[in-house]
Amino acid sequence: MSTQHPDNVHVPFFAETSELGGEDEVKEAYYIYSHLGCHEQMWDCEGKEVDNFVVKKLLTTYSPFFADNILGKDIFLTLRVPNPHIEKAEAKILLETLESIPRSFDVARIFYKNDIPPIFEVILPMTDTHTAIDNIYQYYADFVIGKQFKRLGGRDTTIADWIGTFSPKHINVIPLFEDQTSMLSAHTTVGRYILDKHLPYQRVFLARSDPAMNYGLVSAVLLNKIALANLHRLQEETGVPVYPVIGVGSAPFRGNLRPDTVDRVSAEYPSAYTFTIQSAFKYDYPPDEARNAVRALESRAVSTPHRVDETQCLQIMERYTEAYIRELIPLSDIINRIAGHIPGRRKRKLHIGLFGYSRNTGGMKLPRAITFTAALYSIGIPPEILGLSALSDRDLDFVRRIYVNFDRDLCDAARYLNPDSPYLGEGMKDALLSITGDRINDDHRQATENILRALRESRTAEIQSDILHAANIRKFLG
Template identity: 55%
Template sequence: MIPRTMSTQHPDNVFVPFFARSALLEGEDEVTEAFYAFSVLGIEEQMWDFEGKEVDSFVVKKLLESHPEFFTSQRLGEDFRLTPRVPNPGIERSEAKFLMETLQGIPRSADYARIFYGESSPPIFEVILPMTTAPEEIERVYELYRKFVAGLQYRRVFDVKINEWIGDFEPREIGVIPLFETKEAILNSASILEEYIQGKPFEEQRVFLARSDPAMNYGLISAVVYDKYALYRLAELEEEMSVGIYPIIGVGSAPFRGHLTPENVDAVLREYPSAQTFTLQSSFKYDNSPKDVIKAVERINESRRENAEPVEEDKLRVLEKYEEEYRRQVKLLAPHIRRVARMIPPRRKRKLHIGLFGYTREVDGVALPRAIKFTAALYSIGIPPEVLGLGVLSERELEELGETYRGLYDDIEFALRFFNPEIAQRLGLDGLVKLYNEWKVEGVAEYIEGTKKVWKGFEGPVLELAAMRGFLG
């Protein structure tokens, strides 16, 4: 079973879940969240995020001990999956050794499951490696586990082998799911994956394409087109190598971050027909009624993966001027984004994360908050990030890009309902005002009035503004 739905711990929710002890989810609340995702919502996989945050490493033990009846009838590791996202030592140097600690916890979880089920049944057998840029990074994690975690059981300690002393280490090897987040990595994902799986007896390989951070770094249209280009190349690789390639697409609720909401499920399935797994982030789970969420999860789970849509490379060239204009406008807005973002309350206890945008040379090292607060801040100001950069594209170019990005016009029109032309004009974004007027979208009067209040001294109900239309994330 390759999951169709993956619950994640992205902190993009406005409303606090009923089981949470505080607005900041952590520890026991996240264990409860995993069980809620499995047992109530019917989500098939839970990402367990060791990257950028503190997390309970005894989650398997706690799930099996707390809910024995459920996991007796529905096996963890078969009917439902728990998949850790681990730190990338090449990026997060301060967390580098935590990778080893996380990998060492996998055989321990297998021991708990063996005791619970009475037979060998490893509940964790894959990990997600963020910020992957080269095949060597995937190979290192694969070999680190195979040789220096599971492989150590055959070494001798004094007069006995380790596995004879403390038991076998299972699984013997793990799958490594590369998460591609930069433009270069996404566009080259098929080549990177091909080099990694070459010569290995793999029957299947999962791969993760980011959708939110690429939008923040390169703009909405680029993020979608790059991911769809990668999906097409991965489908070609699958056919060439006769290895099942199962892509995960990391979509959030706002159009800028993927537009996966209960009411927009079918549109997202049409947009990414060859994706196998769709992420269901916190906003999806907690900012909608449980009935709507369950129905949407069922819709995704029951759907079937289809063929990838071809994307020609000449479509990528059109995006160069769009990205340049997007970066120019983000640089102009950066001070205001930072000021408003500070007022948006957190939803998870996270460690400091190294964002891509602050290290992008084209914007002169402009530092910005992470994608969730970036999106929420721009909505609160009255300039949704979906519209940035659009002014340089002609009507013909938009139509051509719309042939690849199916939901382009719907997503832009959706975002323009939260656009405040007065604020844009004061900031010198006349091109966006012209776009707004040409599009002839009815504005949301109360929202526009609210953004005026935020602009005057950056005080007032920022959270309420974001929550008004369900757009903290």
């Protein structure tokens, strides 16, 4: 699943500017289908730059391609909608987006001369209850579709007689679980949602990036492992196939999915049916590498999840996350200072994150995950090292059994450590290098030195170019 996450260093060739706008994202959808061979594009329906006429634009602008590749059958467009319980200012965009689905159906029916819906699934972020999922499912069926049977002015004429019929009759709602509480209870939430429905399958989206920012790398991976094991058990108990989606980025902290790590990440999450490929994956590597990696992801075999001892995982997570937050708090000011210099890559607004709310972390306010990650790498502190000091040798042995790429991910991160960074807390460097050894990339180290010097000397004009230089070495922004 291609997404619009802005973690790329390089600007794609089809973009008008360095910040992709609505028309650029239409081109992007065509590019990932036609050139990268990716079968699904997430379309984010939040923010003023969003284009709800994407289906019409794709079918009319790229008619020859879509004539041979049916949208909704061969390739897919999946909408990410606002969560009205969380994003109050965006709540009615949810209704507008749901209303656009029958309109897109009509456009596709004229183009293809069939009744295959081009859009039939939506993603609900920050899901925490089964009613949040069900509200969308029922609203669409009862109001978006149901209104066609209403009569106008007490007469015999229905809305369907006046406007035409509305299709598809139902949509699938994919819950996206993003925090610890909701991820640990994802199987219960989904189980309750599917209880009174006859669904052929249920997709479930698990965040990997925001949990890393909120709880640290190790806790994020363990949370995903627990959720995947529980969802597999739900599938066995109900007989309803559950198809997990894992939201991973290119930074080790955010999932470490790059064209050269497909096999590793597949082995880490063997029961995942879908992985996100974000912007760095698509634009910071040669197209052939990205295309071959997409092909490998599409053809991989899916198997059962790793077994996990949930109780022991939670015990380790509690101590580790406490240390992670303790080490993060002193860095919050410099993170926010650097964040203002991280270049934007999308014009649409970013979504609300957990750190956008008051938390028991000293009232800390931090940027979203990509900017957060980029800021820490830019000062020579890979975020993967935060919290490691809390893990004993026994803890590490357990983590390695569950998190199979633990050492390799940390080795990838260790290359971007600056051991002389003034923001490196006591014990952080030793905790990392005791696991990875000295693997520091000297070019990246020098780039972070330049960033820190420019920051000290208030040479703000140079900071962003130095940040981009360091990111180019990593092949991801954040």
